[in-house]
Amino acid sequence: MTDDLLPLRGSPGSPYTRKMLGLVRYRRIPYRFIQVESDDLPKPKVRLVPVVYFEGNDGQLVAEVDSTPIIRRLEDEYPGRSVIPADPAIAFVNYLLEDYGDEWLTKAMFHYRWYYDADIEMAGSVLPHYADVTQSDERMQAAKRAFSERQISRLYVVGSNDTTASVIEASYVRFMETLNAHLKAFPFLMGARPGSADFACFGQLTQLTQFDPTPAAIAVARFPRIHAWVSKMEDHGGLEPSEEGWVTFEDFPATLTALLEEVGRTYVPVILANARAIEEGLPEVETEVDGRTWTQEPFPYQAKCLQWIRVEYVKLDEQDRERVDALLAGTGCERLVAKPGAV
Ligand SMILES: N[C@@H](CCC(=O)N[C@@H](CS)C(=O)NCC(=O)O)C(=O)O
Incomplete structure (x- = not known):
C-alpha cells in the first residue's frame, strides 16, 4: 500500500470504530475507511474492529487493534490537534x-x-x-x-x-x-x-x-x-x-x-x-x-x-x-x- 492515507477498518455499528472515525476527522489525519475484510490486508492478533494498519519498519503494513493505544501512537506520528491535555x-x-x-x-x-x-x-x-x-x-x-x-x-x-x-x-x-x-x-x-x-x-x-x-x-x-x-x-x-x-x-x-x-x-x-x-x-x-x-x-x-x-x-x-x-x-x-x- 503506497498511498499515504491511513487505512482504518471497521463498521458503522461499532462504537469503537465511530470513536476512531471521529478522532481521525478531528485530527485531520488523512484516512481511508475500509468496511470489508480483505485478504490484501494483514490480520490483527485479535479479531476486533476497529483495525488501524500502520507501516512497519520494513514498509509492510501491521494491523493493530485497541483504540486507546492506537490513539497515543497517532499522537506520535501526526503532530498537532492533540487529544491529550497538556497538563x-x-x-x-x-x-x-x-x-x-x-x-x-x-x-x-x-x-x-x-x-x-x-x-x-x-x-x-x-x-x-x-x-x-x-x-x-x-x-x-x-x-x-x-x-x-x-x-x-x-x-x-x-x-x-x-x-x-x-x-x-x-x-x-x-x-x-x-x-x-x-x-x-x-x-x-x-x-x-x-x-x-x-x-x-x-x-x-x-x-x-x-x-x-x-x-x-x-x-x-x-x-x-x-x-x-x-x-x-x-x-x-x-x-x-x-x-x-x-x-x-x-x-x-x-x-x-x-x-x-x-x-x-x-x-x-x-x-x-x-x-x-x-x-x-x-x-x-x-x-x-x-x-x-x-x-x-x-x-x-x-x-x-x-x-x-x-x-x-x-x-x-x-x-x-x-x-x-x-x-x-x-x-x-x-x-x-x-x-x-x-x-
Ligand atoms: N478495546 C477495543 C474494543 C473493540 C471492540 O470491542 N470491538 C467490538 C465491536 S465494537 C468487536 O470487534 N467485537 C468482536 C465481534 O463483534 O466479533 C477498542 O478500544 O478498540
Whole structure:
C-alpha cells in the first residue's frame, strides 16, 4: 500500500470504530475507511474492529487493534490537534474518562441492544447489512437470526443479566444527566477542545442516542442537547482549538467532578471486584453498585484496563500525583490508584 492515507477498518455499528472515525476527522489525519475484510490486508492478533494498519519498519503494513493505544501512537506520528491535555493531571482525568466510556458505557450500549425485543429487532435487521447491502433478503433473514443469537449469548461478557439490568439502565440515565449538565457550560468533556475521552463517550453514544430505539428514545425525550452533541462530534475537522482550550486544575468544573463521582459509583467497584476475582481465580465477580447487587463473569481484559490506569498514575511525578489525588478525592475514583487497604 503506497498511498499515504491511513487505512482504518471497521463498521458503522461499532462504537469503537465511530470513536476512531471521529478522532481521525478531528485530527485531520488523512484516512481511508475500509468496511470489508480483505485478504490484501494483514490480520490483527485479535479479531476486533476497529483495525488501524500502520507501516512497519520494513514498509509492510501491521494491523493493530485497541483504540486507546492506537490513539497515543497517532499522537506520535501526526503532530498537532492533540487529544491529550497538556497538563498531566488533566491528561490523567482524560485517560480515566476515556476508559470509563470504552469499558462502562459500552455495557449500556451492548445491554440495550441485545436485551429488549425492539432493540434486538432493529440491530438484528440492520447490522448484518453493513457487511454488504446487496445481499438477498433471504440471506439477511438467516444472518439476522444467527447474528442476534450470537450477540444475545454474549450479553454475559459485559455483565448484562436480569440482576444487573436495572443498575446499567440507571447508570446510563445518570451519565446522561451529568454530561448534559456539563455541556451547558462546555462544548466538550475536556473543555473548549475535545480530548480522547470525548471521542470514547461519543463512540458509544452514536449507538445509544441515535441507533438503538430504547436508549435513543430516552435521549430524544430528555437529552436533545446530547443528541446534537453526538451529531456534531462526528466531524470536528473544522474546529480550530486553542492551546488553552483544556479545562484546568485551578478551575476544575464541578460537573466533571460529578462525572468522576458517577465513575466512582459504578465502574470503580466493578473493575476492582473484577481484578480481585481474576487474581483469586473466582468463577464469578460479585459486588454492589449503588447499593444493588452486581454479578458477572470475570473479564480478563478489564483487569488489564485497571493495570493501565495505574501505569498512567505511576508515570506522573509526585507533584502531579498530588494534584490528581486532589481531583479524585471523595469521588470514589481514588480507590483505583490507592494502595490496598488505604481507602
Ligand atoms: N478495546 C477495543 C474494543 C473493540 C471492540 O470491542 N470491538 C467490538 C465491536 S465494537 C468487536 O470487534 N467485537 C468482536 C465481534 O463483534 O466479533 C477498542 O478500544 O478498540
